[in-house]
Amino acid sequence: MRRSEIRNHLLETALRLFNEHGYQATGIDLIIAEAGVAKTTLYRHFETKEDLILAALERRDEEDRSAMRAFVDDHATDPLERIFATFDFLEAYVDDWRFSGCIFVSAAGEHKDTVDPVFRAAVMHKRLTLAYFEELVHAARFVEPKRIAAEIHLLHEGAVVVAQMSRTAEPVRQARQMARKLFATAEQSPLSRSAPHAAPGAKA
Amino acid sequence: MRRSEIRNHLLETALRLFNEHGYQATGIDLIIAEAGVAKTTLYRHFETKEDLILAALERRDEEDRSAMRAFVDDHATDPLERIFATFDFLEAYVDDWRFSGCIFVSAAGEHKDTVDPVFRAAVMHKRLTLAYFEELVHAARFVEPKRIAAEIHLLHEGAVVVAQMSRTAEPVRQARQMARKLFATAEQSPLSRSAPHAAPGAKA
DNA sequence: ATCTATCGATACAGATCGGTATCGTTTAAT
DNA sequence: ATTAAACGATACCGATCTGTATCGATAGAT
Numbered sequence: 001m002r003r004s005e006i007r008n009h010l011l012e013t014a015l016r017l018f019n020e021h022g023y024q025a026t027g028i029d030l031i032i033a034e035a036g037v038a039k040t041t042l043y044r045h046f047e048t049k050e051d052l053i054l055a056a057l058e059r060r061d062e063e064d065r066s067a068m069r070a071f072v073d074d075h076a077t078d079p080l081e082r083i084f085a086t087f088d089f090l091e092a093y094v095d096d097w098r099f100s101g102c103i104f105v106s107a108a109g110e111h112k113d114t115v116d117p118v119f120r121a122a123v124m125h126k127r128l129t130l131a132y133f134e135e136l137v138h139a140a141r142f143v144e145p146k147r148i149a150a151e152i153h154l155l156h157e158g159a160v161v162v163a164q165m166s167r168t169a170e171p172v173r174q175a176r177q178m179a180r181k182l183f184a185t186a187e188q189s190p191l192s193r194s195a196p197h198a199a200p201g202a203k204a
Numbered sequence: 205m206r207r208s209e210i211r212n213h214l215l216e217t218a219l220r221l222f223n224e225h226g227y228q229a230t231g232i233d234l235i236i237a238e239a240g241v242a243k244t245t246l247y248r249h250f251e252t253k254e255d256l257i258l259a260a261l262e263r264r265d266e267e268d269r270s271a272m273r274a275f276v277d278d279h280a281t282d283p284l285e286r287i288f289a290t291f292d293f294l295e296a297y298v299d300d301w302r303f304s305g306c307i308f309v310s311a312a313g314e315h316k317d318t319v320d321p322v323f324r325a326a327v328m329h330k331r332l333t334l335a336y337f338e339e340l341v342h343a344a345r346f347v348e349p350k351r352i353a354a355e356i357h358l359l360h361e362g363a364v365v366v367a368q369m370s371r372t373a374e375p376v377r378q379a380r381q382m383a384r385k386l387f388a389t390a391e392q393s394p395l396s397r398s399a400p401h402a403a404p405g406a407k408a
Numbered sequence: 409a410t411c412t413a414t415c416g417a418t419a420c421a422g423a424t425c426g427g428t429a430t431c432g433t434t435t436a437a438t
Numbered sequence: 439a440t441t442a443a444a445c446g447a448t449a450c451c452g453a454t455c456t457g458t459a460t461c462g463a464t465a466g467a468t
Contacts, residue, residue: 006414006415007385009380019302020316022228022313022314022316024226024228025228025314027456028455028456028457029454029455029456036416038416038417038418038460039417039418039456039457039458040416040418040458040460041414041415043456043458044414048456049455049457075367075391094424100316101313101316105309106313106314106316108305108368108369109226109305109310109314110229110313110314110367112223112224112225112305114247122369123369123370124370126366147378150375150378151382152287153412154362154375154378154379154382155358155362155367156362157362157365158359158361158362158363158365159358160296160360161362161365162354162357162361164309164312164313164386165326167318168328168399169383171358174351174354174355174358178299178355178358178382181386182385183381185249196408198288200390209442210445231425231426232425232427233425233426239447241445242445242446242447242448243426243446243448244428244429244444244445244446244447245426245445245446247426247427247428248444252426253426253427274430313453335456
């Protein structure tokens with residue numbers, strides 16, 4: 001294995017095991033065994049296990065959010081439909097056979113102290129995801145974009161947790177239906193959302 | 205301390221510590237130290253740590269659901285308002301300074317194997333909670349009661365997870381608003397709910 | 409081709425884990 | 439008052455944990 005690939009390989013292996021068994025339950029020895037790497041090698045790339053967890057979460061954060069962006073860009077152009085497309089992305093995410101809950105929620109559940117770096121990393125992921133929702137909602141010209149974005153976020157989180165327990169993607173489909181019902185009646189800006197010319201204060 | 209109280213005391217102590225630090229992170233030694241009890245005593249009441257976890261979850265399950273029932277009974281008589289009262293209960297639950305996320309979701313996050321008894325116990329709690337929602341929805345004469353109950357459940361779970369990250373009760377209030385908007389337009393049975401006159405029993 | 413940094417393998421340290429064994433003391437029921 | 443069970447305290451077991459030390463082999467860059 002090439003030198004520069006080891007770090008990536010370690011992160012991917014750790015991420016997979018964290019997702020399968022959790023953080024505390026995943027020992028360093030298991031990670032290096034699955035990665036086929038010596039313990040010294042792991043500790044040359046990551047100072048502590050916590051550093052490995054943080055690096056893994058950071059990587060997954062970027063992966064997830066850029067994957068959602070790409071999915072939305074690929075599947076919808078209409079600003080309103082782009083909002084609903086996030087639920088389609090979520091459905092595919094939950095339908096993966098490796099799915100066993102949101103790893104950030106699990107990370108927050110295992111590191112409950114609000115000053116714990118792992119907890120803070122989980123919170124940061126949710127904040128960045130919420131910020132993307134705000135972009136989408138803003139582009140759809142909703143009034144109170146922050147409120148609508150928070151509602152989308154809440155639906156996403158609820159769907160994922162229920163899906164984690166029921167091991168079905170049905171909660172995600174239900175969340176999308178709820179979103180459609182909620183945002184069909186949500187008042188939009190006087191300048192209708194399909195207006196090709198930019199509305200004042202448009203961010204993206 | 206009286207003999208019969210030891211088991212209860214152990215369960216309460218364990219529950220508190222599990223809620224503070226999680227399950228794996230809470231060692232037996234910490235539990236007995238906080239409970240002021242010898243290790244032999246703990247193992248005379250519970251065969252293994254897993255048994256202690258399961259007993260704690262079972263206890264908490266019954267406590268939570270009976271507390272929600274009592275709250276709803278106390279705060280609303282109108283069948284529709286009783287549904288919304290569950291969100292008021294949830295708000296008080298989340299507003300507690302000891303709140304750090306749903307212990308059943310955390311339990312499922314730390315025991316991801318679907319055949320793990322702890323995971324199954326967490327799932328059972330959610331199923332029983334959902335069943336109660338179905339009772340409430342049925343009493344409110346909604347068509348498709350199971351669908352409506354699942355939506356309430358999804359809103360609850362989403363609110364709790366977002367509240368876990370933000371450490372605010374605001375997500376719960378938002379979830380209640382979403383429920384009001386969703387179920388205001390939800391079609392009810394031809395026999396409209398019994399009280400056509402102004403809603404009594406709404407919370408103060 | 410040589411040098412240097414990183415690799416794999418292994419052994420080990422020190423702490424902590426869940427759980428057991430022992431024993432003297434206390435408590436509840438007869 | 440006596441008996442039997444549960445108690446507290448403590449020492450201990452084997453396993454596992456994160457992290458370090460050592461050392462020969464290997465690979466990248468010059």
